[in-house]
Ligand SMILES: Nc1ncnc2c1ncn2[C@@H]1O[C@H](COP(=O)(O)OP(=O)(O)OP(=O)(O)O)[C@@H](O)[C@H]1O
């Protein structure tokens with residue numbers, strides 16, 4: 001679905017960004033990207049999304065749709081003067097809007113009765129649900145998410161993680177999620193990439209081969225978490 005070959009995008013005379021990254025992602029797979037701050041995760045997503053074309057190497061996307069990529073950011077980035085429905089439809093061409101069943105999208109993201117609300121009347125979770133629907137309406141083959149839930153409280157975050165699982169199951173969307181939350185990556189992902197260094201390189205790929213939905217308290221996941229902490233060089237601080 002997505003193939004990245006020897007991709008490099010650096011700044012500051014080669015000291016920032018990411019370097020020599022290669023991987024491929026299967027259709028329907030969910031991949032998590034973890035790495036310490038500044039190792040190039042957001043830069044990599046921007047390059048994958050096509051927003052930044054100043055990179056070296058090759059990126060191939062097998063998507064067939066008109067909009068192969070959908071993107072979700074940490075902040076929902078809604079237009080305050082538009083309703084939830086209008087925000088979701090924002091990127092859809094005027095001539096195509098009649099063909100879209102907006103209620104299906106509202107139902108999918110759990111906003112069935114909120115289509116006419118304005119962003120100021122939404123909770124953070126509801127705003128992010130709107131952003132998810134807006135990304136899905138273009139029928140993307142690949143959904144790229146940059147720390148999508150890091151501004152939300154723990155309970156809302158868990159609900160939205162379950163929403164992503166539901167979307168993944170229903171639409172088989174391929175997903176790449178950048179997150180700082182190791183538990184989130186372990187709950188959602190089929191594979192976890194560890195990025196490190198400056199410029200960032202791909203230092204490890206861990207397959208997480210248990211069926212979903214997963215038990216958040218699973219001892220297998222706890223063991224994987226310890227592996228990841230070691231790979232990120234995060235030591236236990238005692239006393
Ligand atoms: N347009 C740019 N011009 C110059 N430097 C940039 C640019 N974009 C990113 N960088 C630098 O590249 C490095 C990686 O940035 P990036 O935002 O990708 O990191 P990140 O892994 O997403 O970090 P965080 O976890 O804090 O979000 C940083 O040192 C950053 O300052």
Ligand SMILES: [Mg+2]
Nearest residue numbers: 041042043146
């Ligand atoms: Mg970032």
